[in-house]
Amino acid sequence: MNGARTDEPHEDAEGRAENWSSRRGPDSPAARFGATMSPRASARSLQARLIRRERENLERVFAGIEDDDSVARTAALIAGARRRFIVGHGRSAAFAHLLDLDLSHGVSQVSLIDGLSMRGIDVLTDVRSTDVLVAFSMRRYRRETEQLAEAFARRGGAVVAVTDSAESPLVAHCTEAVIVPTNSASVTDSATGVAAVIHLLTALTTSSAKGSRRRLTERESLIQEMGLYI
Secondary structure (H helix, E strand, C coil): CCCCCCCCCEECCCCCEECHHHHCCCCCHHHHHHHHCCCCCCHHHHHHHHHHHHHHHHHHHHHHHHHCCHHHHHHHHHHHCCEEEEEECCCHHHHHHHHHHHHHCCCCCEEECCCCCCCHHHHHCCCCCCEEEEEEECCCCCHHHHHHHHHHHHCCCEEEEEECCCCCHHHHHCCEEEECCCCCCCCCCCCHHHHHHHHHHHHHHHHHCCCHHHHHHHHHHHHHHHCCCC
């Protein structure tokens, strides 16, 4: 595996080493409810705890990005590809959909593998060395995402994993891995850091992809011509 991050400890604001992935708690929403949320807690106190945790999580995400250039390397890999495929299953499908929407504004040859308009098996029949697959997989890791990433890499394509731990099954098959902290005080792992990474990936990729300015200009012209917005 070239360029993938390891799950090394980070220093928090008080200089204490911590391994964030060991503090995420149970992996099922039902178990997390009992571990992190009290039925007797007021809405105000719960809200304050959630906001505090999300702020801490975002600080950890941005600190990690500043210390490690995996996001910049990933953006360069996506920008340099001829075809870009994006996939995610379960909750991760929402992340894949968001990257597909945002990246398609200024970058060509972006395809979402959604199992309907585009199926994974069809993509695998024609993988080229210039193709890249961006695979989102957060715990609990979906088997079909790992299987698709493995098959895609075996056929010579580059795989980018956007995941929440260096122990994620996707990491074994990736060319680059972006590890995103997802600590949360809610019944679900946090999506805040993942959304931030998607935002950064879109900006960095679009800024360096060939033809982005022309594509964005033409897209805006079409939007006006077709009257898409009120």
